[in-house]
Amino acid sequence: MNTLEQIRAKLADLNPSSLTLDDDSAKHAGHAGAASGGGHFHLHIVSERFAGLTPVARHRLIYQTLGDLMRQQIHALAIDARAPEETQN
Secondary structure: OOHHHHHHHHHHHHOOOEEEEEEOHHHHOOOHHHHOOOEEEEEEEEOHHHOOOOHHHHHHHHHHHHHHHHOOOEEEEEEEEEOHHHOOO
């Protein structure tokens, strides 16, 4: 299972209604984090679990959910986390 698949599998615990995950690692070739093996990712996620949480609390929940991936396979993670009522129809 590659890193993208591992991230998606762990984030499934948040029961997202929408999840888009892009690997931007190629854009950061030569960056110090790339040399250590950690990738650069961009996450858009919508989940009812984010309702009533501040942006910082949402990020903490995502970091906690990803666990060791944040310390090993992920060097940088840009996050757009929203509750369903915050998305446009």
